[in-house]
Amino acid sequence: MTEEAIMESSAVRARVPAKINLHLGVGDVRPDGYHRLRTVYQAISVYDELIVKNAPTLRMSLTGEGEGELPLDDDNLVIRAARALAEEHGVTAGADIQLHKRIPLAGGLAGGSADAAGALLACARLWGVDVDTASLAAIGARLGSDIPFCLYGGNALGTGHGERIESLPVGATLHWVVAVADGQLSTPRVYSELDDLRAAGVGEYHGDTDALVTELRVGDAESVAPLLHNDMQAAAIGLRPAIAEVLDVGLADGALAGMVSGSGPTVLLLARDDHHAHALAGRVRLRGVARDVLTAHGPVQGAHLY
């Protein structure tokens, strides 16, 4: 075998889903600057993929969403995650990480966190580091609040600043239209807008997730629909009024429910089933209010090798 063929045969492939928050309760700000959260996460079938190969140094390349736009150096969470894993386990080898992104950027779908989760999993395999999901999640938690969930996937309750994960039983599959409103939103900017609204007496913390957790286990799309909630929605709409237009269009076109995903500007429209999701996505696309309209289902498994 040529050297290139050997490198190719030892390549590790990982796939990582986007996350959405079916409930996002944002509490007060902690001394470390993070907000206390109580959130119900769901992993959905929009994936980023990583192919990782042996290399003398740590480096990455990118195709798809964010190509030519995102940094490929230490500012990228992928490199930071791989470096953190190497440091913790005394690995001196490098890695060549090829990332193919489909998860829309800065949309409230945790794309960057998904990539970091994929890098942790794939590099651990490439370097022969024997670690379980909890250990990878502990490394990930130091780099981004959503990284642990991207490793676990499924449905899960998130507490702390989002990094403490308790997996939930899986019931019905939910079908979504993922409509990305124009523009990107920086997560810290939306949190500070929410703080300003709260200081002005607008909005409050919603911490009750019990009914939603029950319906995710025993119910269906119709019974889950009225229980979806996001404390960040008003702040995100305040910063990007186009979000409200996407929500209005989706609801007028027959979505069971609509909500902002995480810190936005992506809007999630809940459909009755797969057929309804495709029909709804077609109608929303025709209205021209969103820059990208995808369909997806959840829950799906978290970061995995394939």
Ligand code: C5P
């Ligand atoms: O952890 P992550 O890198 O995703 O957080 C990005 C930023 O979002 C943080 O620096 C903080 O400003 C804000 N954040 C927050 N409370 C959280 C999670 C994130 O204020 N629970």
